[in-house]
Amino acid sequence: MGMLKTLVTSLLILVSVDVFSKNAEPYPLDYWALRDVISNVEISPDGKHLALLKIPTKDGNPIIEVYPSDNLEAEPYRINSDPMEIQSFFWLSDDVIGMNLRQKVRNKIEGFNEGVYEYLLASVDIKRKKMKKYDQLGADLEHVLPNNDRRIIFSYLPGGDDNRLNKAFRPRTYYELDIKSGAKKLILHGKLDMGQVEFDIDGNPWLARGFDIGKGEYVWYERITDKRNWNEFHRLSEDSFETFDVEGFDDKQPHIFYVRANRGDDKVGLWEFNVKTRKFGELIYRRGDVDVASVRYHSNPWKNLDTVVGVVYTKENVEVEYFDELEMATTQQLEKIIPESHYVRINSRSRDGGSLTIYNVGPRDPGTYYLLHKGKLSKVGSRQPLMDPENLADVRYIEYKARDGRTIPAYLTIPNGKPPFPAIVMPHGGPFVSEVVLYDEWAQMLANNGYIVLQPEYRGSRGFGLDHYTSAFIDGGQGGYKMQDDKDDGMKYLVEQGWAEPDRLAMFGWSYGGYAALVAAARKDQIYQCVIAGAAVSDNQMQVNYYRDRMRGAQKIEQLGMWDDSISPIETAAEVNVPILLIHGSVDQRVPPAHAERYRKALDKYGKEYKYVELDGADHFSNTLFYEHQKTLYESMISYLKSDCGAGGL
Template sequence: MRKLLLSCVAVLGTVGMTALPTTALAVNAPVPMEYWAAPDFMRNVSVSPDGKYVAFIKATSQKGENIIEVFETADLSKKPYRVGAKKMRLRGFQWISDEEMIVNFDQQVSKRIKGFNQGAFQSKIALFSMDNEKFKELSDDDFVLSVTNPLVHDPDHVLMRYAFFDRSKSRRAPSFYKYNVKRGTKSLVLKGNEDIGGLRFDEYGNPRFARKFDMGSQEYVYLYRGPEDKDWKEYFRQHEDDFDLFQYGGLVEGDDSRIYVLANNGHDKVGLWKFNLQTKSFENLVYRRNDVDLVRTLRPANGWENPSKVTGVNYYKETLHRKFFDPAEEAMVNQFKAALPNAGYVTIGSMSRDGKTMIVRNISPRDPGTYYLYRDGKVSKLGGDNPLLAPEDLADVEYIEYTSRDGKKISGYLTVPNGPGPHPLIVMPHGGPFINEIVIHDDWAQMLANNGYMVLQPQYRGSKGYGLEFYKAGFINGGEGGKKMQDDKDDGVKHLIAQGKVDPDRVAMFGWSYGGYAALIAAARTPNIYQCVIAGAAVADNNQQVNYYRDRIDGAARIEQVPFWDGSISPIEEVSKVNVPMLVIHGSVDQRVPPLHAKKYVDELEKYGKNFEYVELKDADHFSNTLFYDHKMAAYPKMMDFLKNDCGPGGL
């Protein structure tokens, strides 16, 4: 395995710009679990501003031990320069000049959490120079530092955020400085102010946008400054209980008095508008859809020349779409998409200042992520996120729509195993629950499909992206967790059974975080359509969870989260009704959903003599991207064995 990890990221030869045909794929034996547990072989792939170097983070072992490899783009056959760390984990980097990059590290410093999303891990940042091949630590024992902006027009400086450690429990607002990477000196740009947050800076390091809260009116007040201004001016107010989106979308090119905003502006679906800062009013609608929300605005592929320009918007439905406003950007992406094998969502992830060298990334159901270097009119394949997985090992993803029992239209993503059905089904609801989910390539869904299971990822009510009414339907009249939100999942199963795609006696649920909560709820439903459930990092006690962060949320989030958890069914109160086998998985340092949830729930399962297994992942945090090889190898084989042998009579 170590040899595979070291060799699979090797730079490959030039590939021709021709599309490859898609053919029917035979059913193969499942790939080893080690393949799914492997860390990303390469990520963070980017070229230096001058195009001389291409660098990426490379995994050197199953443990997720990372280095940065730096190649010369003119000759990829030359031995790369390697940058590593002795004690801390290398987590990411970004180029800030032709020769320098900021590198992020972290390490576990405690076996115990100390509150919501804090206590177990500590991070540091350092400057690395290709010129002298040395690190310079930028972290300070008194500050938590982060890079806010690389200041593309001033390569000697980077804008940094200085936030004080909370040793005395007294809060101090972060300050912002220009840091001179050559001299190691800094100059104040904006002093911390407890009343002002949400700061945005332009590409020159000028503070341009911010937000404060008016205690008297209970409103968020949106502020702006012109490039030469010193004082903040108000341009919009919104009551804290207002769920309409009002989100900065970018500057209108050549016009300091107007910005783009993503907003409902009285409509169910989010659209893109021009907004006049001086008249404090919406102007013309730029683009909106009637079926789904717009998600975010796009910036140029060349982030060094004109990083503030808005070139389009993202939205998603059956896949992730882009509505381009810049024909040249659209043509460039489409040219690569037509040429790359298994093309799906193709992006220009990084580009040199002169536009002649770039990194192209493709991701699709049958491609976990592949990176290409474009230079001098040629495309070279660099490697991929997980080259152990061949296209024929992976499955297609279908977009479906069905109607819930109360008439609401529900969307879903169906990962379909190779070979004829009907298939056993795993329902895999997303976490959140109030998030956007787009399924292009999902490792968990693909792993399950590779082992013969169809996977439904339902976009139940409360999911974002489908309009304001659909999102609010999850909580606005009290929490629908375990109620209508659960019906939406079950009705997806019934829809697939009616279509003959799924065996009605072979259905299970697997979820993580809120998805784990939904799995706990599913285990106690009567009558039960599931043969078993797998619940990972699950909220088991609603009161415990909302009290854990009640003092950290306000405004719309408070109206969303507090009534949701207060009004939804609490799994720990339903344990006596559990009627199917269960596999419960939880990380020992989960900072979002503390492991006490699982321990209390397991105690109740034992009290009532229920059929279950419990797996605790040592030193694992909450989110799936914080699970390392050992965590996955403790969980994945157990999951597959549980589904095959212990999921209902005879297994799934």
């Protein structure tokens, strides 16, 4: 049976409803509950094979399928790691695939950030059809070594997470691994003062980061100017909120590094940095509205691993300003021929550059993969093949003013139909993260059921400059105060603009977003009919006490400034004045279930109206939400909004 026939047969197993009916609106919630049917599509280095990650049944685990690139209808070679679950894969050579695996080994969490899974690296030789699992728990692939088809570099954190230093600067230990024999050789032990190492295309270490605990400074080192010795080239105080991230180096002048940095400005720009003189050079690119988010590397890492070809920023979309004309022209040509093209990128390429896989994602495309091979473009498959573009929702980038005059960027997912709509504000988690909404499954599911969804980049969100980020905590935590005003003011803006009805408003959030929903439930000037709080922090002090003694410098100012000075939902339970739907995973390691337990007791004490749904076996993170979890989540939400969200429902 060929690939396309297999996919259709699999989808018939996935749901019990008529898959091919395009007239059913909204979609059955079973559709939205599916995990990604196809993902991680990559071409082999020699271009002869295409591999993909596939979940063949609604409650099944991922398998890898490997096809000859010349014939995607051929019977594939299938790889299953049962009882371990394949998380992702990557080509290590023409014939060897590496895999990240996990297995549930406990039924309860062992504490904050101590979850129920263990992780391993493994590889499969597709010619010999043999699998090897490597015995170092928690190992991460560091380097594929494109010029060596037998060896890779991996690393791990000795001592796990029990460390008082920011994770980005913890010392790792590095090994070279022979993927044929399984033998490993120690490259170096990371140390606190120099522990985060990066390697060039041949496996030579060229960059390291560390921490000077005596001076409270992060330190960067290089081995470009002297291959035998590490040389310090930059320091940054741990109290600084500014960014300094080395993204690569100039191929023709390796001592010129490309660095994302503020350098005294509100917005992060891309700079040259001369490691010989230890000074910044030319400003390559900076914007006045948003930060430089990252750089774009060459689409062929087998030949041009560290080559920077453009700079990336996010606003209406993920935008790339290219330095390389050929890379830019290639992307532009693909955008013209890919259906519903929105954010198009080459996600893998053969060594000779002739074969490539392309990924597109956008408001009306949940994520689709294509193969360009021998001049022919073929559709490989979609993450969610049951979704038709015409039945999905548009996403619009907007800006509005908060009551104190601050401009709040936001994304609006708009249902098909005519406004005004019932509206849901869905604040992101974090809260100190960047977000760009291309295709958001939760927002699209809600829009498909008739709700307009606002996703505000409230103060504290990253990507919009230092002032927007630090205004959430620098003069006292604004959780429940100005950060909450930003969300409410966005909903009032939708009402003023005719998008939403004033008596049909709700809030739904997860993690920090769940915290914001609990705060909203007790607001005195109430504008919501109900709130839905997922994985919510209900007790600020309990949460921050999990890691209070691990924080230093800017992180300590950020976290303590936020949580110590902000409203704690458990302390305002008596003031709750709208119905609440609480949802929590039973093995949530980031916001442990004790938060839901304590908050429910407080609501019971004061006789408040709420419902509680526990997702058995679900952790905090989306990759632990399986089909049954997501089905329960979506059914609970839609039922609650229709029937229990205020008088008569939303």
